[in-house]
Amino acid sequence: MAVLKVHGNPISSATWRVLACLYEKELDFEFVMVDLRSGEHKKEPFLSLNPFGLVPAFEDGDLKLFESRAITQYIAHTYADKGTPLVIPGKEMATVSVWMEVEAQQYDPAALKLQFELAINPLLGIQTDAAVVEEYEHKLAKVLDVYEARLSQSKYLGGDCFTLADLHHLPTLNYLMPTQVRKIFDARPKVSAWVADISSRPAWCKVLEMIKPK
Numbered sequence: 001m002a003v004l005k006v007h008g009n010p011i012s013s014a015t016w017r018v019l020a021c022l023y024e025k026e027l028d029f030e031f032v033m034v035d036l037r038s039g040e041h042k043k044e045p046f047l048s049l050n051p052f053g054l055v056p057a058f059e060d061g062d063l064k065l066f067e068s069r070a071i072t073q074y075i076a077h078t079y080a081d082k083g084t085p086l087v088i089p090g091k092e093m094a095t096v097s098v099w100m101e102v103e104a105q106q107y108d109p110a111a112l113k114l115q116f117e118l119a120i121n122p123l124l125g126i127q128t129d130a131a132v133v134e135e136y137e138h139k140l141a142k143v144l145d146v147y148e149a150r151l152s153q154s155k156y157l158g159g160d161c162f163t164l165a166d167l168h169h170l171p172t173l174n175y176l177m178p179t180q181v182r183k184i185f186d187a188r189p190k191v192s193a194w195v196a197d198i199s200s201r202p203a204w205c206k207v208l209e210m211i212k213p214k
């Protein structure tokens with residue numbers, strides 16, 4: 001088997017998504033550090049891996065991929081016989097796909113905006129915009145109302161087992177849970193229990209250990 005390579009950076013939440021998937025699948029991989037401060041991702045040779053100049057990028061032999069959610073889907077399908085399944089064979093996969101889309105199209109735009117306002121901007125010395133936070137907290141709350149209803153019907157978003165539809169949320173949750181946004185999750189019992197469950201998975205704990213500032 002060719003060496004799997006993840007090109008990324010420990011502060012990148014999209015990189016964490018791919019790492020979580022690799023640890024769930026119990027696959028060996030090489031982590032290639034991309035120096036975002038020096039703009040390594042905006043120059044060759046990185047642009048040959050992702051022409052948009054964003055991390056992560058991924059290599060499996062001759063195959064080169066970017067976009068974290070496409071990478072996780074490739075890994076889950078290609079290495080179906082390893083580790084946690086993460087995808088479901090047959091018709092039920094359609095429901096998992098629906099909730100992967102919900103994460104990307106409904107949840108992530110609100111979560112990412114709040115992540116920048118409340119977690120990233122303070123690190124960069126940029127003032128948090130309270131009006132933006134209020135607007136996006138409202139948007140996130142509406143999405144989480146739908147999650148609360150869904151998680152009252154099934155243990156996980158895609159069905160009865162943990163799949164990529166759940167895993168894709170872990171990076172933004174990790175940035176948001178130490179902020180004031182936590183109250184929006186905590187106000188919804190099913191959502192709150194789901195966050196606690198998926199955040200304590202051993203594979204995710206390995207990601208947290210790996211990205212911990214040394």
Ligand SMILES: N[C@@H](CCC(=O)N[C@@H](CS)C(=O)NCC(=O)O)C(=O)O
Nearest residue numbers: 012013014053054055056067068069
């Ligand atoms: N949709 C992309 C997002 C990639 C992305 O935005 N990466 C960020 C880090 S999380 C990045 O490379 N930022 C550097 C920059 O914008 O210059 C994915 O999921 O892979």
